[in-house]
Amino acid sequence: MRSQERKEALWKFGGYIFLLTLVALVMIPLYWMLVAATIPQSEFFAWPPRLIPGTEFLSNFQALQENVNFVRSMGNSIIISVSYTILSLILCSMAGFAFAKYEFRFKEPLFYFILATLVLPIQLLIIPLFLLMVQIGWTNSYLAVILPWAANPLGIFLMRQNMKAIPDSLLESARMDGATEFQLYYKIALPTMLPSLAALSIILFLNQWQAFLYPLVILQDPQMYTIPLALAELVGAQRVYFDQIMVATSLAVTPIFIVFLTMQQYFIKGILSGSVKQ
Amino acid sequence: MPAVRQASDQLRFLRQNLSQRLPNIPGIPYIYISPFFILFGAFLLFPTVYTLYLSFFEYLGVSNDILLSVTMGPIEVAIPQMANLEFVGLSNYERLLFRDSLFHRSLFNTSFIFFIQVPLMVGVGLATALVLDAKFIRAKGLFRTLIALPVATGLVAYSTIFLLLFNDQVGLINYILTQVGVEPVAWLGSAWGARFTLVIAVTWRWLGYNMIILLAGLQTVPQQLYEAAEIDGAGRWQKFRYVTLPQLRPVLLFVVVASTIGTFQLFSEPFVITGGGPSNATITIVQYIYQRAFESFDLGYASAASVILVAIVSVLSIVQIQYGGDE
Numbered sequence: 001m002r003s004q005e006r007k008e009a010l011w012k013f014g015g016y017i018f019l020l021t022l023v024a025l026v027m028i029p030l031y032w033m034l035v036a037a038t039i040p041q042s043e044f045f046a047w048p049p050r051l052i053p054g055t056e057f058l059s060n061f062q063a064l065q066e067n068v069n070f071v072r073s074m075g076n077s078i079i080i081s082v083s084y085t086i087l088s089l090i091l092c093s094m095a096g097f098a099f100a101k102y103e104f105r106f107k108e109p110l111f112y113f114i115l116a117t118l119v120l121p122i123q124l125l126i127i128p129l130f131l132l133m134v135q136i137g138w139t140n141s142y143l144a145v146i147l148p149w150a151a152n153p154l155g156i157f158l159m160r161q162n163m164k165a166i167p168d169s170l171l172e173s174a175r176m177d178g179a180t181e182f183q184l185y186y187k188i189a190l191p192t193m194l195p196s197l198a199a200l201s202i203i204l205f206l207n208q209w210q211a212f213l214y215p216l217v218i219l220q221d222p223q224m225y226t227i228p229l230a231l232a233e234l235v236g237a238q239r240v241y242f243d244q245i246m247v248a249t250s251l252a253v254t255p256i257f258i259v260f261l262t263m264q265q266y267f268i269k270g271i272l273s274g275s276v277k278q
Numbered sequence: 279m280p281a282v283r284q285a286s287d288q289l290r291f292l293r294q295n296l297s298q299r300l301p302n303i304p305g306i307p308y309i310y311i312s313p314f315f316i317l318f319g320a321f322l323l324f325p326t327v328y329t330l331y332l333s334f335f336e337y338l339g340v341s342n343d344i345l346l347s348v349t350m351g352p353i354e355v356a357i358p359q360m361a362n363l364e365f366v367g368l369s370n371y372e373r374l375l376f377r378d379s380l381f382h383r384s385l386f387n388t389s390f391i392f393f394i395q396v397p398l399m400v401g402v403g404l405a406t407a408l409v410l411d412a413k414f415i416r417a418k419g420l421f422r423t424l425i426a427l428p429v430a431t432g433l434v435a436y437s438t439i440f441l442l443l444f445n446d447q448v449g450l451i452n453y454i455l456t457q458v459g460v461e462p463v464a465w466l467g468s469a470w471g472a473r474f475t476l477v478i479a480v481t482w483r484w485l486g487y488n489m490i491i492l493l494a495g496l497q498t499v500p501q502q503l504y505e506a507a508e509i510d511g512a513g514r515w516q517k518f519r520y521v522t523l524p525q526l527r528p529v530l531l532f533v534v535v536a537s538t539i540g541t542f543q544l545f546s547e548p549f550v551i552t553g554g555g556p557s558n559a560t561i562t563i564v565q566y567i568y569q570r571a572f573e574s575f576d577l578g579y580a581s582a583a584s585v586i587l588v589a590i591v592s593v594l595s596i597v598q599i600q601y602g603g604d605e
Contacts, residue, residue, distance in 0.1 A: 011514075012414045019409060022485075023424045029439045029482065030427070032450050036442060049453050091314045098310035110311075117322060121543050121591065123564050124584050127332065127577050128325035131360045134340060151317035181306050210432030212546045213564070217572055228434035228546070235438060235550050242448075245438050252435040260430035264423060271429070271490050 033253075037246035044243060057247065064234075064244040072223060073230035074251065080145050080226060081208040088150040088204050089197060096159025097189050101171060111160070118153045122214065130217050140221040145214065149207070155200055158273050162196040163189055199269035206256065227252045329581045333370055335363035337577035363578065370582035381583060383558055384566040385590075387473065391562070392541045395477045400533055402481070403488035408518070410489070411496040422493070426486030433483070437550035440479040441466075444551070469559030472552045476560055479547055484540070488533050495529030496522070531602040535595050542591050563587050 036044075039054040041063070064070050098104070099111055129148055138144040171184050179187065190197070212228045219225060225233065231252065234245045260267050341362040348355045374381050406425060410418050428436065443450050444465040452462035465471040503521045512520065523530075545564040548554055554561035554569075561569075567587070571580035 008414065011412075015409045015412060015415050018405070019415070019421050019425075022406060023421065026425055026427060026482065026486070028450070029436070029443055032443055033439045045448055049448060049450065091317065095311040095314035098307035102307035102310075104307040107307075110315075114318070117318075117326070119539075119592070119595070120322075120326060121539070121588060123543060123545075123567060124329050124588055125322065125325040127571050127581050127584065128328035129321065130572075131328075131340070131577070132325070135360050147317060148321035151314045151322060153318075153322075156314060185310070206430075206432075210434065212434050212549075213568065216568075228432060231434045231438055232550060235441060236553075242442050242445075246442065249435045249438045253431045256430040256432070257427065260427065261423070267430070268426075268490055268494075271487060272494050 030253075033246050033250055036242055037250045039243065041241065041243050056243070060243045060247045061251075063241070064247050067241065067244060068222065068225075068230050068233055070227075070230055070248055070251070073225045073227050076142075076224060077209060077226040080142055081205050083142070084146045084150060084208045085201050085204045087146060088152050088155055089201055091151055092155030092159045092200065093163075093190060093193065093197065094185065095156050096163050097185050099156070099160040100163035101166065101168070101184075101189070114153050114156055118157070122149075126214055126217055129214070133218055139218055140224045142224075144218045145208075145211070145226075148214070152204065155204065158196060158200055159193070162193060166192055195266065195269065196273075198263070198266040199273055202259070202263065202266055203270040203273075209256065329584055332361070332363070332578050333582035333585050334365060334367060335361075335578040336366045336370075337575065337579075338362040338364055361577065366578070370579050371586070374579070374583055374586060380558060380561070381563075381566060384561045384563045387560055388542055388544065388562045390473055391477055391480070391544065392538065394474075395480055395541060396534065396537045398477065399481045399484055399488060399537060400530070403485055403533070404492055404530070406485070406489045407492035407496055408522075410493055422490070426490055428483050429486045429490070431483065433546035434550055436483050437479065437547050440475065440482070440547075441551045444475045444478075466552060467556060469556060472556060472560045475551060476544070476547055479551060480541070480544070484537070488537070491533055492526070492529060495526050499525040527602065531599065534602065535598050538594050538598065539591055542587065542594075563590075 035050060035053050037060060038057045039050050040056045041060070043050055043054075061070075099107065125148070133139050133144045166189055170188060174184055174188055210228060211226070212232070215226050215229055216232070219229060222230075222233070227248070231245065231248055234241065234248060339362045341359045343359040343362075344356045346356075409415060410422055415421070442448075444452075446452060446462070446464055446467050449465065451465065455462055463471055465475045499522060503525065504517055507517050507521050543564055544562045545568065548560050548562050548565050549568075552560040554565050563583070564587070567580045567583045570576045570583065
C-alpha cells in the first residue's frame with residue numbers, strides 16, 4: 001500500500017512540474033515583451049540584457065507615436081473589427097434563423113453548399129478580391145476590409161445549429177399574440193441566443209483584429225493601417241526599434257487579454273464551437 | 279399627440295393583421311438569407327471561381343473593358359473584365375510543378391514545419407490536457423487560463439515577440455544559452471535555426487488552443503468506462519490506451535486536420551520573424567504566393583499556386599480523415 005501511495009505522490013509531483021514548466025514557457029515571452037517595452041532604447045543592446053521591467057513605457061510610446069501614427073492604427077483596427085463583428089452577427093444570425101426555423105425551397109442544398117465553403121482557405125480569395133477592390137476603387141477603404149468575410153460560413157453554421165434549439169411552440173405562440181415575423185427574430189430568437197452570439201462575436205472580432213494578409217494587400221496608405229500592418233511596418237523598417245515594437249505589441253495584445261480573462265467561458269465556447277464535429 | 283398614437287395604433291393593427299398571414303408567405307426566409315447570400319456570392323463565391331479561371335491566364339495588367347453587359351429594362355449591369363489576360367492553358371501549372379525551384383523550396387519548408395510541428399503540438403497538447411484532466415491536480419482553472427493565454431495574442435503581435443526573443447545578438451534565448459554554458463545559436467541567421475524558431479513560435483501560439491479542445495474531448499469520455507476498466511484491473515497506461523485514445527479519436531482527428539490546414543497557411547510568422555530567410559530557407563507556400571502576386575504581380579501564376587495549395591490541403595485532410603476516421 002505504501003508503494004502505491006508513493007507512486008501516486010510521484011505522479012502528482014510530476015504533473016505539477018509539467019504544468020509549471022509550461023506556464024513558465026508561456027509566460028517568459030510575455031514577460032520579455034513587458035521588459036522590452038519599458039526599458040530605454042539606450043539600454044537595449046546592453047549585455048547582459050536587462051531582466052527587470054523599467055519605467056520608460058510612456059517615453060517609448062511617444063517615440064512610437066512619432067515614428068508611426070500608432071493611435072490612428074488602433075482606431076482603424078477598432079473601427080474595422082467592431083463594424084465587421086456587428087455586420088457579420090446580423091447577417092449570420094438572420095440567415096441562421098431562416099435555416100433553423102423556416103422551410104423554403106433549396107434550403108438543404110444551399111446550407112450544405114455554404115458548409116462546403118468552410119474549407120476554402122482565404123488565400124484562394126485574395127487575388128480576385130484585390131482585383132475587384134482595385135476595379136471599384138475601394139482600396140484603402142474600411143469597407144473593403146469589412147465586407148468580404150462578413151458573410152461568414154462558420155457564423156451561419158453556428159447560428160443555425162444553436163437556433164434549432166428554440167422551441168417551435170414558442171415562436172408559434174408569439175405569432176398567435178400577433179408578433180410579426182421580424183419580431184420573432186429580434187425579440188425571441190436573438191435574446192435567447194445571447195451566449196452563442198457572444199461566443200461568435202469573440203471569434204469574429206479576433207479574426208478581424210489579427211487579420212494580416214488581406215489588409216496588407218488592400219490597405220497601402222499608412223493612414224489606413226491596422227495594428228498588424230503598423231507592426232509589420234516597424235519590423236520591416238531600415239532601423240528596427242524593438243522598444244517601440246514591444247510597446248505596440250503590448251498595446252495590441254492587452255485588450256484581448258482583458259477580454260480573455262473576463263469572458264473566458266465565451267472565449268472557450270467560441271474555440272470549441274469552431275471545432276464542432278459534424 | 280393623440281393623433282400620433284392613433285396612427286401608430288393603426289399601424290400596429292395593420293401590421294398584426296398582416297403578420298397573421300405571414301408564416302405562410304414563402305418570401306420571408308428569402309428576405310432573411312438574401313443579405314448573407316449577396317455578400318457571400320460577391321466576396322466568396324465569385325473570387326473562388328475567378329481564381330480558378332485566372333490560373334489559366336497570364337496577367338498583363340488592369341483592364342477597364344466590359345466583359346459582359348446585361349440589360350434588364352432600365353437597369354444595365356456591366357461586368358468589367360477586371361484584368362487584361364492572355365490565355366496560357368496549363369503552362370502555369372506545368373511551370374510550378376516541374377520547373378519552379380523556389381516553389382518547390384516553399385513546399386519543402388512548409389512540409390518540414392508540418393512534420394515537426396503538428397506531432398509536437400498535438401502531443402504536448404494531449405499531455406497537457408491529460409494532466410489537467412487528472413483528479414489529483416488542483417487549480418485546474420488557473421493552469422488552463424495561463425496555458426491558453428497565447429490564444430488571445432494576434433499573429434503578427436506574437437511574432438514580433440519571437441523576433442526579439444530569438445534575435446541572434448540581443449535575444450533572451452541566446453543569453454540564457456550562454457549563461458548555462460552553451461554556444462549561442464544562430465537562430466535567425468541559419469536555415470535550420472530559422473525553421474526551428476518558426477516551429478517553436480507556432481507551438482507557443484497554438485498549444486493552448488489544442489489543449490482546450492482536447493480537454494473538452496476528455497471530459498466527454500464516460501466515467502463508467504474508466505471504472506469498468508479499473509474493475510478489469512487496467513493500469514494507467516492501459517486505461518489511456520484502451521479507453522481514452524479510442525474515445526478521443528474524433529477530437530484528435532479534428533485537432534490534427536485543423537493544425538494541418540493551419541500549418542499550410544502559415545504566413546504572418548515567416549513574414550515577421552524570418553522574412554522567409556535566410557536565403558529563402560523558411561519561405562512558406564502562402565508567402566511565395568504573396569510575393570508572386572503582389573511583389574511581381576504575376577497574378578495568374580500566383581492563382582495557379584493557390585489552387586495547388588488548396589489541392590494539397592484537401593488531399594492531406596481527406597487522407598487524415600480516411601486514415602483516422604472510424605473503421
